Amino acid sequence: MILTSCKNNSTKAITIKEDIAVLASDAYEGRETGTKGEQEAAEYISKRFKDLGLEPKGTNGFFQTFSFKPKTDPHSEVSYVIMAEDSTITGTNILGFINNNAEQTIIIGAHYDHLGFGSEGSLYRGKEKAIHNGADDNASGVAVMLDLISKLKNANKSNNYLFMAFSGEEMGLLGSNYFVKNPTIDIKKANYMINMDMVGRLKADSTLAVYGVGTSPRFKQSLMANNTRFKLIEKESGVGPSDHTSFYLSDIPVLHFFTGQHEDYHKPGDDSDKLNYEGMEAISNYIFDVISDLDKAGKLQFRKTKNESEETPRFKVGLGVIPDYMFDGKGMRIDGVSEDKPAQKAGLQKGDIVIKLGDSTIVDMMSYMRALSVFNEGDSTKVIVDRNGKQIEVDLKF
Structure with a gap:
């Protein structure tokens, strides 16, 4: 049986834990880009968007599909194609919108694809084929994003909100890269972008990494003013190994939240029973408080940062x-x-x-x-x- 609803009704709010139980289930077979399992995960997320009252903002309802030829040379650029054909893979971004009739839009995103049964990038060395469920990477980020939708629906009206679940992240930030080149909103009116990738394993000392703090002068002040819980590790650079990079490279301020590496990273052991659900609730509340603090700040100034990866x-x-x-x-x-x-x-x-x-x-x-x-x-x-x-x-x- 394929899980697609998970108590999805209008009378009961769905929790972060319930969303992850669905997204990181064996039924979706690791959500590898272009597979049946990823498509079923996309259907689940689009239904959640609809039930939460978001407007569709893809090119086909909530969906924005993109087709590409897999790279044969790891140093080459991915080639997007107009029509899906033999040897191409089709990924699906999911986009939903809260229209507050504001001038600027905040983009909040998380990738939902993972490694299937262990595609390139897997660190699993076992002989038996095994599903890589990616509970932390990145069902956790998607679930926190869904939680934020319910918080932002009736609050902080000075910006519109575009929520995005990205495909193709594990293959090279493909979904976010495609979106910034083919946006479904006026990208010049994007105020800032928040990305969540691997936010499911907050440790006992509450250490939370935040990347991109140097990409706008307002970020450090807001992060500090609203922090009552976390031991923050702040990284200035807007470039990093997740989808916020695509937006930073389009001159949009970015913040990326991350709770750290672990031994199950890119392995079959990244399952939902190992996550810190109370920690994810706290991260969702913190991001909401930061957004609330920035609500009346107008359009944030973008600032280029040193690309630490080049060094x-x-x-x-x-x-x-x-x-x-x-x-x-x-x-x-x-x-x-x-x-x-x-x-x-x-x-x-x-x-x-x-x-x-x-x-x-x-x-x-x-x-x-x-x-x-x-x-x-x-x-x-x-x-x-x-x-x-x-x-x-x-x-x-x-």
Whole structure:
């Protein structure tokens, strides 16, 4: 049976948990772009948009479809095509609108596609085929977006609102990129864009990363003034590995919310039972408060930021760890260790903080990547980690 309604009626509000239970169910088979499972997820989201009272703002009702030829060269641009044909994939954005007859429109988005049974990008190394349900990535962002619709329907009327569930994010931000090139509203009247991607695993210390805080002078003030709960990790740049980048590159201020990497990222273990639902409610309330604070601010000024990704060193080897991108202490804290990789073979553990790699002192992610960039496969070096306050030195071979 395909889940498409999940208690969807007008007498009972649907919760974040209920939306995720549907979107991250096995029935949708991991929501890979262009598949039957993604289409069924699109139908579910469009029905939710309709039941929440949004106006359709796609090119065909709530839907905006786009067809493209998959990349054969990872460094090439994706080629969109006018007509779907053999060897093309068709993705579907879902767009709904609250018309407050305002001059400006706030865009609020989250991608809903994921990796199906483990397409390119999967970190799963098991032999059996397994569904990648993507509960955190990114049923969580879609569910928080749906929760925000109900909050904004009768509040903060100084802007219109365009809500978007993007397709094709995992294949290279394709749905958001297509939209900014083929907008269904006047893109020049977009005030700012809020993106939510992986907001489902708020940790015990309530660390919340917010990217794009430098893209408008008003953002830092509003984020600080309305924060009573979170330990914020603020990133200035409007460029990052999610759909807000497409809007920033069109000179629109952006904020992107993210609760951090984890060991189930891009693996079959990213399931709904591991999410922090109270945390998602708190994030939804926080974003609503920030929007409310900006309601009377008029059109926000856009500001270009330094593209931090352009400064990222290239490297030929890796430790085989998932860094804790939310860690704001000195060093690089390990959030997960991959099987049969250099870190595991050297005895490194989750929670270790790398403070020295070879001759380089590690103070943050950038210094870790710089240190990593000097090594080649087969090189040996020493790594010093802080483990529960004790410094441990290990030999490591790449």
